[in-house]
Amino acid sequence: MRILLVDDEALARERLAGLIAELGAPYRVVGEAVNGEDSLKFCAQQGVDLVLMDIRMPGMDGLEAAGRLAGFETPPAVIFTTAYEEHALEAFEREAQDYLLKPVRRERLRQALERSRRITRPQRETLGRVEREKIPQLSVSYRGGVLSLSFDEVIYLRADSKYIAVRHGAGEALLEDTLKSLEDRYADWLLRIHRNALVVRRRLKGLERGADGKMQVVLNGCEERLEVSRRHLPEVRRWLKGAPDG
Structure with a gap:
């Protein structure tokens, strides 16, 4: 190079x-x-x-x-x-x-x-x-610097104190924003699964029931399971079945 x-x-x-x-x-x-x-x-x-x-x-x-x-x-x-x-x-x-x-x-x-x-x-x-194709980019804090992540790399976003934890293929970074603002700006890319979590739609692979009986999402590129609230479960199921939102 x-x-x-x-x-x-x-x-x-x-x-x-x-x-x-x-x-x-x-x-x-x-x-x-x-x-x-x-x-x-x-x-x-x-x-x-x-x-x-x-x-x-x-x-x-x-x-x-x-x-x-x-x-x-x-x-x-x-x-x-x-x-x-x-x-x-x-x-x-x-x-x-x-x-x-x-x-x-x-x-x-x-x-x-x-x-x-x-x-x-x-x-x-x-x-x-x-x-x-214009794939949205997020500017996140990472190891003392600033990193640009495209939504092709992002897996999910979760509220963490005053920051948003951004899980991506190579690890985790921080973003100063709100889930509501991100959800509004990137509605075509992000899906709400819980009051404290958004996932990238194309990462959704399926649903499974956890040991506590609560439903969790299975995500491509991530072994971690995230809880799905009862309020948002119907929308997640519609997306997985390929039905239009709403």
Whole structure:
């Protein structure tokens, strides 16, 4: 994987280059740039698979550069590296693969690089030419950083104190929101099974009765069973039978 480092601070580029060298193949730094303009020039002249991009830089910032890179015929994946958490939402609106907070830790970088490899270069070329299905994304807190999860990766969401625990294929993350707000915004994707839990509809596999006699949902990609309240049980059964909601 050919990687371009974009940051106006030489020490930040040096640290990232060192971490990538420690991770080794298939990751390889092929160039560095100090601002958005230089990153566009480099990507236009040489094939790059991934750009590790700072956000606040003199001249063209990282957000504008990422927006322009997305318009390339063969756009590279972009992972933002920044000390500022408040840009996360806008970053994911620019279709960033991930968002790493400085100082970037090696394990967190490794996870972000592995996630970016799931979209191959040929796939990115195709995505740059045709309209693709818009799968909703959630920006969640994960191991000191911010992570973008698509609903293809999410299994369920459960209220946990003042946060929402988001269970996904690789573990669990936290989201500051309410179940009601999420249910309203993503009604086509989420189904209420309990006052404290929503599940991704396509993850529903079946129902079973627990040892306490209460009904539980069986979910694809998850061994855990979640209780279904009597109030929401009819709707869950309708969905499993393929009947329209309501």
